[in-house]
Amino acid sequence: MRRVEQVMGFPVSLRVDDEDVPESAADEVFAWLREVDARFSPFKADSEVCRLDRGEIARGDVSADLDEVLGLCEEYRAATGGAFDVRLPGRGLDPCAVVKGWSVQRAAELLKAAGARRFVLNAGGDVVASGGPWRVGVRHPEHADKVCTVLELTDAAVATSARYERGDHILDARTGRPATGLLSLTVVASSLTIADTTATAAFAMGADGIAWASARPGCEVFAVDAERRVLRTEGFPVAGAAPGAAA
Amino acid sequence: MKRAVPVAVLSIAGLVPVWLYEPSAATSTQITAPASTPSTSSSSGSSSTVVAGTTVDTEKGAVQVEVTFTGQKITAVKMLQQPNHPQTTAAVPKLIEETLEAQSADIDSVSGATITSEGYKESLQAALDAKGA
Numbered sequence: 001m002r003r004v005e006q007v008m009g010f011p012v013s014l015r016v017d018d019e020d021v022p023e024s025a026a027d028e029v030f031a032w033l034r035e036v037d038a039r040f041s042p043f044k045a046d047s048e049v050c051r052l053d054r055g056e057i058a059r060g061d062v063s064a065d066l067d068e069v070l071g072l073c074e075e076y077r078a079a080t081g082g083a084f085d086v087r088l089p090g091r092g093l094d095p096c097a098v099v100k101g102w103s104v105q106r107a108a109e110l111l112k113a114a115g116a117r118r119f120v121l122n123a124g125g126d127v128v129a130s131g132g133p134w135r136v137g138v139r140h141p142e143h144a145d146k147v148c149t150v151l152e153l154t155d156a157a158v159a160t161s162a163r164y165e166r167g168d169h170i171l172d173a174r175t176g177r178p179a180t181g182l183l184s185l186t187v188v189a190s191s192l193t194i195a196d197t198t199a200t201a202a203f204a205m206g207a208d209g210i211a212w213a214s215a216r217p218g219c220e221v222f223a224v225d226a227e228r229r230v231l232r233t234e235g236f237p238v239a240g241a242a243p244g245a246a247a
Numbered sequence: 248m249k250r251a252v253p254v255a256v257l258s259i260a261g262l263v264p265v266w267l268y269e270p271s272a273a274t275s276t277q278i279t280a281p282a283s284t285p286s287t288s289s290s291s292g293s294s295s296t297v298v299a300g301t302t303v304d305t306e307k308g309a310v311q312v313e314v315t316f317t318g319q320k321i322t323a324v325k326m327l328q329q330p331n332h333p334q335t336t337a338a339v340p341k342l343i344e345e346t347l348e349a350q351s352a353d354i355d356s357v358s359g360a361t362i363t364s365e366g367y368k369e370s371l372q373a374a375l376d377a378k379g380a
Contacts, residue, residue: 004376009364010362010364010367122357124361124362125372135353136355136357137350137356137357139357142349143349145369146350146351147352147354148347148348148350150354158358160358160359161360164359184359214340215340229346230345230346232343233340233341234341239352
């Protein structure tokens with residue numbers, strides 16, 4: 001089964017290889033992602049995020065889901081020394097960077113609960129792979145039709161942060177200026193919640209983010225710096241690498 | 248022993264700036280907290296003494312250690328407070344440096360920066376989706 005739908009402003013591609021998984025499992029995935037968009041979008045005036053930002057609901061009265069998201073935002077803000085912050089001065093609350101990975105990981109869990117064992121879910125470049133081996137390429141930061149490395153994943157999540165798609169949209173909250181120290185940074189972890197948030201937070205830190213992300217527990221990193229040098233962790237699961245190195 | 252305890256605690260507190268020192272940064276570490284009397288707790292039947300050191304304010308935040316003495320020996324040193332700073336997290340693993348390659352490989356999916364619907368049309372993922380549909 002293959003499905004592609006546009007949700008939250010980006011295309012979501014789903015491939016499920018298990019024959020016995022019904023189409024309704026995919027329906028459930030896309031319904032969940034649309035629900036997340038309605039509840040957590042900073043661009044929808046009636047979303048829970050906007051109502052919290054306007055003070056219509058108190059921090060203590062938010063839903064359990066939003067409470068979890070805000071907890072993650074705070075955890076990464078503290079861990080990056082303030083470089084990653086969903087509350088920038090002069091701007092509204094924007095937890096998108098955390099919501100994306102968190103909600104797509106939850107979608108992958110819905111698929112597993114529906115009996116899917118071998119699938120790949122790609123949400124705008126963030127990938128959850130299950131029941132591999134799966135070969136997942138990392139887009140080349142300068143050539144959209146090329147990859148700069150290929151991963152072999154069994155059960156893992158991959159997220160990449162870069163400037164080539166949406167320009168300088170990731171800001172270093174310590175300076176308020178766009179993060180420009182890296183061309184792209186990819187993180188592999190056991191869950192997309194961790195991989196996506198770590199990649200975005202590390203990108204906001206600039207060149208220092210490579211070492212920072214590499215030291216995060218359970219994270220493998222592949223980064224391209226502004227001088228086009230690749231720096232990666234030893235355990236980054238490059239396809240065809242020595243046995244034991246695969247995630 | 249009575250004097251040895253605060254002296255040892257201050258010595259360890261004095262080592263904190265060394266521990267935080269990084270050659271690239273000009274550190275301006277100041278010990279602002281006065282040397283307070285360490286809180287000593289001693290349980291009967293054991294010769295262990297646990298002493299909390301003074302809080303040392305560094306450029307990166309407050310640092311406080313707790314030292315356990317067994318007789319005259321230091322048997323444990325625990326951080327009570329440490330700065331919540333990226334450089335004080337786990338040790339950085341070794342990084343491998345490589346040259347940037349541009350490959351056209353056989354793949355199942357592509358990870359990349361959040362793609363827009365415009366960008367998707369020209370993306371490798373769109374080609375993979377079209378191929379499999």
